[in-house]
Amino acid sequence: MIQALRGMKDIIDDGDLYQYIVKICEEITLNFGYKFIETPKLEQTSLFIRSVGESSDIVNKEMYQFIDKGGNDVCLRPEGTAGVVRAFIEHKFDRAGGVRKYFYYGSMFRYERPQKGRLREFHQFGIECFGEKSVYEDASVIIIGAEILNRLGIKTTLKINSLGDKECMPKYKAKLVEYLNSLDGLCQDCLRRIDTNPIRVLDCKNENCQNLLKNAPLITENLNDECQKDFDKLKEILTNNNIKFEVDPKLVRGLDYYSKTAFEFISDEIGSQSAVLGGGRYDNLVEYLGGRQTYAVGFAMGIERIMEILKSRTQSDERKGIYLCALDDKFIDEIYKLGLNLRKTHNVETNYEAKNPAKHLKSADNLNKKIFLCLGENEFKNNEIWYKNLDNGDDEKLNLNDLERFLNAR
Incomplete structure (x- = not known):
């Protein structure tokens, strides 16, 4: 009997729940001026290496990458932002100016060990805003995420951080590398990241590494005036709009393209604490991928993780229809x-x-x-x-x- 591949599941009995989640997300993002975009699930591998970053676990361990019959090096998309940015540049919107806002949902693919809340084919809902520099848009993106989770009845903790910009990040990295090189006992992944992207060391889940990093220098102590001003304003906007948050100076996200604002909504309803929605600002990514420098901010939400939480509460005997x-x-x-x-x-x-x-x-x-x-x-x-x-x-x-x-x- 032919069966689905390991880590890839049919959505059958949970189809109504999937559609319900997407409907809530669509309703809220449409009210904030976002429009639907659909990009291909298959892209050139170079797109993700250049955007996600060679230091990320996605590129190093998890990509569904292969050579097609035409000899092209291609990859099933492991995340949604890179494809949207590629489309933004290809259609010359980076040259047209103005603000453009998109939302998307669909399959993503990562070759990782299947477990609760993690699959090799999974689904995300995401939003991307291009052309808006103001930190008010960072706050709006976070508020959209908070509203979605609130409408779905999911309790989370919001964690925020600033990753600085092209001016303060190199100086911070130099301090961090000096500190990391003074340590003994870091895991092999961390030792590799010291040379590729040292701030990713802060994201290591190894308990021994986290103990060694307790006294590591923090990016929030090394922000320049502009980044500090924006971060302070972000905290002010969130506070004024009753969005509770915690500042986590070691929050770096799993992708290399973030700058300034980074955030995650954390839930403990599916086992150990894990992010159900996260994102931030990526003002350099359009330029990295060959376009004109464009301000950008967005987030992605794991639909399967949301489904797991909602299913754990659903009364199976509820009658409908x-x-x-x-x-x-x-x-x-x-x-x-x-x-x-x-x-x-x-x-x-x-x-x-x-x-x-x-x-x-x-x-x-x-x-x-x-x-x-x-x-x-x-x-x-x-x-x-x-x-x-x-x-x-x-x-x-x-x-x-x-x-x-x-x-x-x-």
Whole structure:
């Protein structure tokens, strides 16, 4: 039997939940002026090496990379930002000026060990804003993330940091490298990162490394005036808009392209603390990929992680929707027409097989439907339909002319 590849799952029973999450994200981002964008899942490998960074675990360990039949070095996208930036440059929006805002959702691919909340094919919702320098947009991006999580009822801790810019980051890196070279006992990944991107050492999950890093110099103590001013303003905006946060000077994110603002929303509802939504500013990435220097900020949210949290709370016995049926074959056309009309505003499952009431009620129960509607000989003669609420047991005959109004009031 052919099965799905390890770490890749079908979304079947959870399809409604997936769509619900995306719908909430879309509603909120549309209100902030974002438009939908779809980019290819397959891109040139060089796009991710240049954007994500050779020091990242994604490039070093996790990319689905291969040579295609045309001899091209290609890769399934491991994250969404790089593809959006590539499209932004390719369509010459970097030269057009102005502010452009996009949202996207879909599959990402990383060859990592499958575990709870982590898959080799997973799904993200993300937003990217280009052309806006103001720290107010950083705050807006964070507030969008907070609003999405709030609408979904997910409690998180927001952590923020500033990673500085082209002026203060090199000076900070020099101090950090000096400190790291004085340590004994760092893991092999950290030793490699000292030469490639030393600030990634701060993100190491090794407990021994974290103990060694307790007295490491912090970027927040080495910001220049502009970065410090923006970071202070960001904290002020969030505070004034009732967004609680913690400053984490060791928050660096997992990708090399961030500068200035970096943030993560952390949840402990799926085991150990993990980020469910994170992002920041990346003012240099468009230029790195061959475009004109463009200010940019955004975030990405892991949909599977959100689904895990919501599924852990969902009552499996919650009834939803309508079951519509007939007791005789001659009424199938009638219920078919009625079902089409009801589906304009309701979720309706129509059964096209004439069965006795007990069998229909059993089918409705198996489908976890809330409302049972059935048309028989007597109901048809009186322009009525048999209504039964499978939650509370309410049972009555309803005039078909009043049915839609009655259902909308429930």
